[in-house]
Amino acid sequence: AKLIHNFASAAAALGLQLYPPLLEVSEEMLCTGGMGQAVALVERHRWLLEVEPATLQTMQALATDGMEELLFFLNPLIERKEDLRNLMNAVEDRSDEFLKADVVSALVEVRNFVAQLLPKLNSGGRSKPQDFAQNIGSIVKSADFADIGDKLSKCIQHRKGLERLYRNLSNRQEATAEKVQRAMETGSFEVKCDSSGVHVTLRYKSSDRTTSKMQEHEFMDLRARALLHPEGGKPSMRTAAKSFVHLADLAMDLRVSFEKLREEGHPMARDAHEAVPLANGDGVLRLEDLCKEARRKLDRWRQFLPEV
Numbered sequence: 001a002k003l004i005h006n007f008a009s010a011a012a013a014l015g016l017q018l019y020p021p022l023l024e025v026s027e028e029m030l031c032t033g034g035m036g037q038a039v040a041l042v043e044r045h046r047w048l049l050e051v052e053p054a055t056l057q058t059m060q061a062l063a064t065d066g067m068e069e070l071l072f073f074l075n076p077l078i079e080r081k082e083d084l085r086n087l088m089n090a091v092e093d094r095s096d097e098f099l100k101a102d103v104v105s106a107l108v109e110v111r112n113f114v115a116q117l118l119p120k121l122n123s124g125g126r127s128k129p130q131d132f133a134q135n136i137g138s139i140v141k142s143a144d145f146a147d148i149g150d151k152l153s154k155c156i157q158h159r160k161g162l163e164r165l166y167r168n169l170s171n172r173q174e175a176t177a178e179k180v181q182r183a184m185e186t187g188s189f190e191v192k193c194d195s196s197g198v199h200v201t202l203r204y205k206s207s208d209r210t211t212s213k214m215q216e217h218e219f220m221d222l223r224a225r226a227l228l229h230p231e232g233g234k235p236s237m238r239t240a241a242k243s244f245v246h247l248a249d250l251a252m253d254l255r256v257s258f259e260k261l262r263e264e265g266h267p268m269a270r271d272a273h274e275a276v277p278l279a280n281g282d283g284v285l286r287l288e289d290l291c292k293e294a295r296r297k298l299d300r301w302r303q304f305l306p307e308v
Contacts, residue, residue: 003048009063011132016121018129047130055137057149066156073163078115084108087165099165103158106151113139113148176225177237180244182206184278189251191258193272198258200251223248247278250287257294266301
């Protein structure tokens with residue numbers, strides 16, 4: 001009787017109508033002398049006893065209160081094909097969330113499980129109970145989802161915290177996307193040599209048209225967050241993020257080249273100063289040319305020193 005209840009509840013949570021329906025044994029039936037009817041119903045669904053234990057465990061998790069709310073959270077993310085692995089980095093940064101990395105890891109697997117399951121169910125339509133069990137069983141048999149029942153239960157238990165974590169990450173990604181877009185449209189990388197070393201800064205116009213300045217550690221942090229830009233974002237944002245990452249890498253390559261020139265006493269590295277605008281795609285070519293030029297000067301300098 002419990003198996004019948006779990007299967008019926010799991011189907012309801014997934015928006016699936018079972019036909020013929022699973023007729024549940026009610027307490028009223030047992031209390032009003034309907035034991036014979038109850039036994040007949042259980043006999044009718046005896047096939048449930050032959051279902052694999054892993055499938056039964058998954059059904060039990062799907063039947064848990066809160067599964068519908070978890071699906072309501074996951075469905076839009078699946079439709080947008082969002083990669084929830086980004087949350088693994090976010091949970092380490094968010095000390096105000098009482099979530100452990102294993103909970104977020106479970107959500108990533110549950111998302112993949114649900115993404116594979118829903119197309120098989122013809123959600124909103126009808127399905128035979130045996131087909132329903134077979135569809136779930138075929139996915140659960142995969143090594144990737146061997147313990148998916150436990151992970152479903154864990155995600156249901158922590159669903160509100162997971163939703164908050166996702167919203168926080170989305171807000172941070174929006175702020176990152178805006179900064180990257182501003183940098184690509186109005187910014188420039190500056191590489192400067194002086195007696196204290198080689199310094200790289202990023203300058204760009206903020207939304208209020210004031211000039212913002214980022215030191216090396218700040219724009220490298222922005223670069224790291226740009227790498228986490230979701231696949232579901234706007235194409236223009238994804239392109240800007242990819243370009244910014246490449247430009248930041250080139251700026252750091254130029255810094256390394258200037259640092260080597262400085263260490264080996266090249267006069268150019270005493271007070272060199274380069275400012276490279278990023279707009280219109282010219283920044284990539286300019287930074288690449290500067291890196292090549294710096295490497296050529298370093299090679300020539302190394303050849304010249306022994307002669308001196």
